[in-house]
Amino acid sequence: MYIIKHLITGAAFALALFIFFPSIGMLNASIILLATVLIDADHYLSYSLKKKNLNLKKAYFWFRERRFFKEGIKPHFVFHSVEVLIPLAVLSFTLFPVLKFVLLGFFFHISFDLYKELTTRKFHFLKYSLVVYALTDFDALIKKSLYFTTP
Numbered sequence: 001m002y003i004i005k006h007l008i009t010g011a012a013f014a015l016a017l018f019i020f021f022p023s024i025g026m027l028n029a030s031i032i033l034l035a036t037v038l039i040d041a042d043h044y045l046s047y048s049l050k051k052k053n054l055n056l057k058k059a060y061f062w063f064r065e066r067r068f069f070k071e072g073i074k075p076h077f078v079f080h081s082v083e084v085l086i087p088l089a090v091l092s093f094t095l096f097p098v099l100k101f102v103l104l105g106f107f108f109h110i111s112f113d114l115y116k117e118l119t120t121r122k123f124h125f126l127k128y129s130l131v132v133y134a135l136t137d138f139d140a141l142i143k144k145s146l147y148f149t150t151p
Contacts, residue, residue, distance in 0.1 A: 002116075003037065003060075006109060010036030013108050028101045035105025042079040050075065074136070077127040080110060084130075 010033045018029040047059035050073050062068060068075045078084055085106060092099035113127075 003040070006037050006040065006112065007033075009112055010105065010108065014105075017104075024101070028098070031098065031101040032105040032108070035102040036109045039079045039106050039109045042077045043075070045078065046076040074133070076133060078130070079106065080113070080127045081130045081133070082128060085110075 013036065014029040014033040017024060017032065018026065043063050044056060044059045047062055048054055050068070051058075051062070053059070063075070085103070088099060088103050088106070092103050110128075
């Protein structure tokens with residue numbers, strides 16, 4: 001949930017695509033940029049559902065300071081999951097071609113997240129699959145300190 005970093009890198013990515021592939025158009029480049037940032041709405045959704053609080057600022061700091069980990073609350077990142085990305089991809093290549101640009105923004109965002117997580121050894125594997133999320137014993141992860149480090 002690094003809004004500024006995602007905004008800057010997403011803008012650079014969308015601009016680069018627009019420069020190298022001008023046929024995508026400014027509107028689709030803008031969709032890519034918005035998708036790169038708005039995918040993190042699932043963080044806010046997770047906070048709101050888990051904490052029963054709609055305060056955006058509190059949600060932001062709850063994730064930035066990793067309070068969910070300290071409180072033993074398993075966050076839920078729906079839009080980052082493969083189970084959402086696959087149907088989105090199918091829809092984008094069949095019924096709604098504009099979703100290709102949303103998908104591209106989501107993939108760029110997730111690539112950025114993965115790079116950051118793997119290079120800082122803070123890989124959040126729960127984030128990328130709803131099935132793994134549902135089957136994971138979060139309390140055991142906390143005890144083993146596996147949630148924020150790679151093996």
